[in-house]
Amino acid sequence: MEPDNDTRISKFLLLGFSEDPELQPLIFGLFLSMYLITVFGNLLIILAVSSDSHLHTPMYFFLANLSFADICFTSTTIPKMLWNIQTQSKVIIYAGCITQMYFFVLFTGLDDFLLAVMAYDWFVAIYHPLHYTVIVKPWLCALLVLVVWVMGALNSLLQSLMVWWLSFCREVEISNFFCDMKQVVQLACSDTFLNDIVMYFSALLLGAGPLIGVIYSYSKIDSSGISSAQGKYKAFSTCASHLSVVSLFYCTSLGVYLSSAGPQSSHASTVASVMYTVVTPMLNPFIYSLRNTDIKRALKRTFSVPVM
Template identity: 60%
Template structure:
């Protein structure tokens, strides 16, 4: 195909997870269910934290922001996929594809930063309990959120805008259910060295550094908890970290699984199926992890849902 700089004329084709017509209704129903569960579950978590005064603490402040990020990243990818399944036209414009990729990068980067901030919160609570309210004050927590959002936005815009200098062949196919930046760059007809370098730098900044920070935080946490003389005290300290550790394991575990699957398989479709885990399933399970493993959250949810039921 002939390469072109006329980006307004470029349209990408999102191939989705399968081209089998018999599987399309099943995929549609499954993803609609997961999206509704993700949206409603995270929305309930956010509303519950806002409504319950005793949950207005740094830990739940970060959790509510994580829930909002989960809703946003799912809403960026799933609705377009559901629309494509229902219509024979799977095209997406150049600007639409680039916008979707930018928002995916933004909210994925924000999730990484939030998970690191939550790990730091647990570190301060367990290792420096007497200074917890001084260190994790509302101003500091708000600054962490704003800075995380700002650097995620700058990173997403930089990576997305760098695609503008690439030349593409018209009618290019993306073997994915959303516009993933790496897949877009693979379709370019021009040199993509700079773009790939920036992706690796971004992956280190928003994957490697937050993960290393989480690892250091929990190394200090384990060291401090093991010094607690009573078994009950150790159990109580570890229980406050259980939900966060589960979410971190799920988020980074699925991300690593996608990386490994892309390295060992030559099928882009299989990689796309694997990416469902970190882009949809993780966001769906987060509310359940925090509501089922956290006593305060369970009690607040029970009270909040009961209040809504009495109104209805």
């Protein structure tokens, strides 16, 4: 079915956080700082993993992929917001909005699946330590990441194409700093029943599915036969960084969902989106590096700092 060209708009308006001109420099500086910290922090993780042979293991391979996904995830939304503040414009063209939604859904899915894959890696390492190298082979790690990319790309392509065929009867104002797919679909003047079904099915399959995998992995770790409380504490302390990132990711994403579902939720949804899209990717490098002596040593070797 061909789209109705008479109702095809050429642009969207991103309302952002505030229209107060006095707050714009503060917002610009704050988000530019968080974006640079996110990019450089995750780049350091990737550099450490790629340059140190001691970190050429499945766990750090997945971590490097997660850091790359976080850089791309943040780069999908923040640069456009900073550009709009700098140029005092709220406009994003129609094709640009669809493209932004595509990459946003893609890298959200990648984060989701990679956290689940990392939980599986921890589960095998703790539950089957003697068979770890037999089960988690390099080709399996590469295959898992490839499957994650393919599934994420197909899902985001399907949802973006379905939004592309919607009709919008007026200039659309999005009460956020990026093109949030759920908000865009709600503002369409054509039937969005199929879009809603696909979005909810995707959230159930690609959102709840990996979360169930994470919960299952850690439940098996808890029942891994480690009888002493000290042994269980040691087992969970080794994956405390991953648990922290998982908790932060799912709590903030759940906050976005709940805030967008409530009445008069535009401001609450925008604030929750900041936690989900900016703060979480920024904190990930700190969570993994501050508690990880291997990463610290790799960074010291990379920058020729004597290792103590």
